[in-house]
Amino acid sequence: MTPTRRIRRSSLISFALAVLVTMSIVSVASAAPRKPGGGGSTTTSATLVPSCNPCAAGTVVHFSGKGYDASQYKAQLDFAGALKQVAVWSDGTISTDWQYFTVPGSYAVKAYQTGSGGKLVLKAQVTVTIQ
DSSP states (O other): OOHHHHHHHHHHHHHHHHHHHHHHHHHHHHSOOOOGGGOOOBOOSOOOEESOSSBOTTOOEEEEEOOOOGGGOEEEEEETTEEEEEEOOTTSOEEEEEOOOOSOEEEEEEEEEEOGGGOEEEEEEEEEEEO
16 A cells, blocks of 8 residues: 555544544534433522633633532533533532533533432533633
């Protein structure tokens, strides 16, 4: 195989992978909002604050918040469809980093905790703009 063909083949593979990744991110970001676990009511006493907004693509974004139920020890964050469990400290605060905002756009980030009946309850949400 000639070097030119090798370069073309690797370029084609790279392009195809980039298209697939972009399509999966767009489909996750544009999916209809859902409530994990059947959903429940929304409370507004908790906060969720990003370290930047807007943020540069590829930046590690730090999220912090307060007002969470410390007796549950954890909260679930939904980063536009990607889920992450985070610790809830004894003072009801959370803190975590997210480094996977690589494509420009707006992303909904939601924080849930378990409510009565074992259903997840939306505690706080924020939209992060990536440039």
